[in-house]
Amino acid sequence: MxxxxxxxxxxxxxxxxxxxxxxxxxxxxxxxxxxxxxxxxxxxxxxxxxxxxxxxxxxxxxxxxxxxxxxxxxxxxxxxxxxxxxxxxxxxxxxxxxxxxxxxxxxxxxxxxxxxxxxxxxxxxxxxxxxxxxxxxxxxxxxxxxAPDTKLGTFPGYQNVRLKHHELQRIIANDEPSWKDALSSVKGVYVITDLSSGRLYVGSASGEANGLWQRWAGYAHLRNLTGGNRELERMRVDLGGEHIVGNFQYSILEIFDPKTKAETILKRESFWKLALDSRTHGMNRN
Structure with missing residues (x-):
């Protein structure tokens, strides 16, 4: 002791x-x-x-x-x-x-x-x-x-998620138990906000085996940052990875049972793109 x-x-x-x-x-x-x-x-x-x-x-x-x-x-x-x-x-x-x-x-x-x-x-x-x-x-x-790094709070509920990029990095890197359990157990539609401009990107976790956790893990790593998305990759090339790390925020719009068909989730993703106008005034290009 x-x-x-x-x-x-x-x-x-x-x-x-x-x-x-x-x-x-x-x-x-x-x-x-x-x-x-x-x-x-x-x-x-x-x-x-x-x-x-x-x-x-x-x-x-x-x-x-x-x-x-x-x-x-x-x-x-x-x-x-x-x-x-x-x-x-x-x-x-x-x-x-x-x-x-x-x-x-x-x-x-x-x-x-x-x-x-x-x-x-x-x-x-x-x-x-x-x-x-x-x-x-x-x-x-x-x-x-x-602790080797600053502690984060327990998972606050799907409707209260608002993560800066450095927080997302820490959660994924440390396999924070309550966050991993919650995000791995659902599929969903999410929104990324560029806090420097207010522009939005709407995406979904529709086919990943570990739901939102797996999808967001693709954004968390410094060697990736874009989850393979072409528009976000273009932003990284133009503005640098530090822009994403310093300005991106991640929230959840809608969650689904893991057994939900991918086409159902993709339809809801399209709805949110229309509702938030993220194709015309945001970062979505499809």
Whole structure:
């Protein structure tokens, strides 16, 4: 076992707190989802402690280590979300955040990679702890995993897929289990968006044995990027592969049972090309 405080040291242990975020209030978003969100303010806002009385300034703490419950593993697992300097808000507020959080570079290479395991689940009295007493507390954290790359969330549902190219690369390269299971179990019609221009390409996985997973794997590899499509290949020649990696986004329009006939899916692909006008104003050429 690697003790958490042996692995993650801080400049002033007696002035550092550790926060274990679970969700944003009753019925609110999961902490891990906020850490993953495009807007970092969502994550920072979760870590700005709020009370209904004054002295809402995290006590005398000067630093904060922040974690999000990593629910794909279970309630006792938390993933690192950053190391911050605590700056009190002056004058003090009532009912609002009592301090600002300034991200620090120390341990930043572990953000969304380091997962620790607690000896027991976090309760209302345990979610915010002093660093210097944490290791000997009921939580007794240990280092569970240091992932080689930043973790992604679990598969969000077919209607919520919105992947940048670098995310697609990572999912395919790492055989992310929940994504592979979901995408391999369906055929479908999908859309690729060039975020630099708004142009669309509509495609389908109609005959692949492993459905959308197999089709999208063709786009993920840096030696391919185009899945064999002539128009996308022309774009790569004209604009370079870095344009695709930097600007393409992948989403799902419609899914089908793996037993669905290819001609049925191809008809729906044609419908979406008409509906989105991707032949005239997009990247489809047939």
């Amino acid at each position: 690697i003790r958490f405080t042996d692995f993650m040291t801080v400049p002033e242990p007696g002035l550092t707190k550790v926060k274990f975020n679970i969700r944003a209030g009753v019925g609110g978003a999961e902490a891990w989802d906020l850490l993953l969100a495009d807007d970092p303010e969502d994550w920072l806002d979760m870590n700005r402690h709020r009370e209904r009385h004054q002295n809402n300034n995290l006590g005398r703490a000067r630093y904060l280590l922040s974690f999000a419950q990593y629910y794909p593993y279970g309630p006792q697992y938390f993933i690192f979300g950053g190391f911050f300097r605590v700056t009190p808000v002056v004058p003090e507020l009532i009912g609002g955040p009592g301090y600002a959080l300034i991200p620090l570079p120390q341990h930043s290479e572990y953000i969304k990679r380091l997962i620790i395991k607690l000896e027991r689940p976090v309760g209302r009295d345990l979610y915010l702890r002093w660093y210097e007493t944490l290791q000997d507390s009921k939580l007794n954290p240990e280092v569970h995993e240091l």
